[in-house]
Amino acid sequence: MCLQTNCPVCNTPVAEAFFVLTDVPVICNQLWPDDDAARNAPKGDVELCVCETCGFIWNRAFDPQRMQYAPGYENALHFSPKFQVFAEDLAEGLVERFGLHGKPIVEIGCGDGHMLDLMVQKGVASATGFDPSMKDVASPFTERDGVSICPEYFGVQHLDQRFEAILCRHVLEHLDKPLKLAQDIRQVIGERDVPIYFEVPNADWMLRAVSMWDVIYEHVGYWTAPSVTTLFERAGFEIVSVQEGYGDQFLMVEARPAAPDPTAVGPGVDAVVQSARSFGEAANAELKLWRSRLSADAGRTVIWGAGSKGITFANALGSGADTLAAMVDLNTRKHELIVPGIAVPVVAPEKLMEIEPDLVLISNTQYQAEIEQQVRDLGLQPDFAVIAG
Ligand SMILES: [Zn+2]
Structure with a gap:
C-alpha cells in the first residue's frame, strides 16, 4: 500500500500515526443484500497522522481509488429542526455579511441543493450548484426560480459563470488533494473580490470530545483552525473568520482573495498536535475496554x-x-x-x-x-x- 506520508496541505513529512483502525468498510453507510456481499465489502485502513507544521490531520492509508459508490448507498439527509435553524441562520448571515442581495452565487458540492434554495429565499438572485453525484437525480430543492444544479465537478472550465460568492460545505474532508481545489477556486476568481465560505467537520471538537467514531474511511482529512488557515493563505486568500458552529461540530471559514503566501502557517498548531496525541491515547484505551467487555x-x-x-x-x-x-x-x-x-x-x-x-x-x-x-x-x-x- 502506498502511504501519503507528506502533509497534503504543507508537504511536511510525518513519521507516525497517532490512531489506527484496520479493515473498516470503505463506505460505512452502504448496506448489502446478503451476508457474502457484506463480508466482501471493500475495506481499508485508517492511519491518522497530525502535521507538526500546520496541524492538519489526515489518513495516510487513504486510497482514492477505493471510493466507489454502488447501489444501496444510504445518504438520505434527515434535516433535524436544529439543523434547519442552523442552515437558515447561515444563509441569512452570508447574504448580509457578503452583501449578496440580488446577486448570483455558486456552491461547490451542493448535494440536493438545500442550501441553494435557502440562499435564494434569503435574497440572492440565483444560486447554481455543482455536484457530480446529482446526475439523473431529482431534487425538491431546485423548484424555486433561480436555483439550479449542474451535475459535474466545478473547475476552471466554469470561468464564464457569473458569481459573487462561492460556498463549499462538507467537501474538503473528502479530498486527498485539498490544496488543488483551493488553488483552482482562486484561479477562477482571478482579479475580482469574491468572498468564499467553507464548512467542514471540526476536528478540534472531535479531538477534544474524543469522538473516535467520527473517524471514517470516507474522510481523508480532519480540519482544524490552523490547518484550514494554512490551506487558504497558501492558496491566495485572506482569512476573515474561522468559527466553530453547530454545537462546535462544524468549522466555518470565511475568506477573501489576496496574494498567495506559500509559507503561511495558521496559529495554534502546538495545541492541535498535543490534542491529537491525547485523543490517540484515550481512543485506544476506550477501544481496548470495549473489546474486552464484549468478548467476555x-x-x-x-x-x-x-x-x-x-x-x-x-x-x-x-x-x-x-x-x-x-x-x-x-x-x-x-x-x-x-x-x-x-x-x-x-x-x-x-x-x-x-x-x-x-x-x-x-x-x-x-x-x-x-x-x-x-x-x-x-x-x-x-x-x-x-x-x-
Ligand atoms: Zn501540514
Missing part, C-alpha cells in the same frame, strides 16, 4: 442505530463483535439489509422480541431515554450501555 461473557448484544458511528464501532471490535446479533434502526429502508464487514442484519425494533438481547448498545446519547423506554415497552429487560465518543 456479554451474551447476545445488539447496537441501536445503524448509522456510520454504530457501523464503524462494530467493525472496530474485531473478535469482540462475535456476540453481536443485529443492529436496530427505525429507518425501514435499512431493514433486512446487511451491515458491511461484520455482516449482521439491520432489523426493526420489534425484532428484538425474537433476539432477546442481553445488552443493548446505544450509539446516540441524545435518544438514550427514549430507546430504553422503547425496549422495555417490548417486555425486555436487557442491560444498556452508551457507545461513548
Whole structure:
C-alpha cells in the first residue's frame, strides 16, 4: 500500500500515526443484500497522522481509488429542526455579511441543493450548484426560480459563470488533494473580490470530545483552525473568520482573495498536535475496554442505530463483535439489509422480541431515554450501555 506520508496541505513529512483502525468498510453507510456481499465489502485502513507544521490531520492509508459508490448507498439527509435553524441562520448571515442581495452565487458540492434554495429565499438572485453525484437525480430543492444544479465537478472550465460568492460545505474532508481545489477556486476568481465560505467537520471538537467514531474511511482529512488557515493563505486568500458552529461540530471559514503566501502557517498548531496525541491515547484505551467487555461473557448484544458511528464501532471490535446479533434502526429502508464487514442484519425494533438481547448498545446519547423506554415497552429487560465518543 502506498502511504501519503507528506502533509497534503504543507508537504511536511510525518513519521507516525497517532490512531489506527484496520479493515473498516470503505463506505460505512452502504448496506448489502446478503451476508457474502457484506463480508466482501471493500475495506481499508485508517492511519491518522497530525502535521507538526500546520496541524492538519489526515489518513495516510487513504486510497482514492477505493471510493466507489454502488447501489444501496444510504445518504438520505434527515434535516433535524436544529439543523434547519442552523442552515437558515447561515444563509441569512452570508447574504448580509457578503452583501449578496440580488446577486448570483455558486456552491461547490451542493448535494440536493438545500442550501441553494435557502440562499435564494434569503435574497440572492440565483444560486447554481455543482455536484457530480446529482446526475439523473431529482431534487425538491431546485423548484424555486433561480436555483439550479449542474451535475459535474466545478473547475476552471466554469470561468464564464457569473458569481459573487462561492460556498463549499462538507467537501474538503473528502479530498486527498485539498490544496488543488483551493488553488483552482482562486484561479477562477482571478482579479475580482469574491468572498468564499467553507464548512467542514471540526476536528478540534472531535479531538477534544474524543469522538473516535467520527473517524471514517470516507474522510481523508480532519480540519482544524490552523490547518484550514494554512490551506487558504497558501492558496491566495485572506482569512476573515474561522468559527466553530453547530454545537462546535462544524468549522466555518470565511475568506477573501489576496496574494498567495506559500509559507503561511495558521496559529495554534502546538495545541492541535498535543490534542491529537491525547485523543490517540484515550481512543485506544476506550477501544481496548470495549473489546474486552464484549468478548467476555456479554451474551447476545445488539447496537441501536445503524448509522456510520454504530457501523464503524462494530467493525472496530474485531473478535469482540462475535456476540453481536443485529443492529436496530427505525429507518425501514435499512431493514433486512446487511451491515458491511461484520455482516449482521439491520432489523426493526420489534425484532428484538425474537433476539432477546442481553445488552443493548446505544450509539446516540441524545435518544438514550427514549430507546430504553422503547425496549422495555417490548417486555425486555436487557442491560444498556452508551457507545461513548
Ligand atoms: Zn501540514
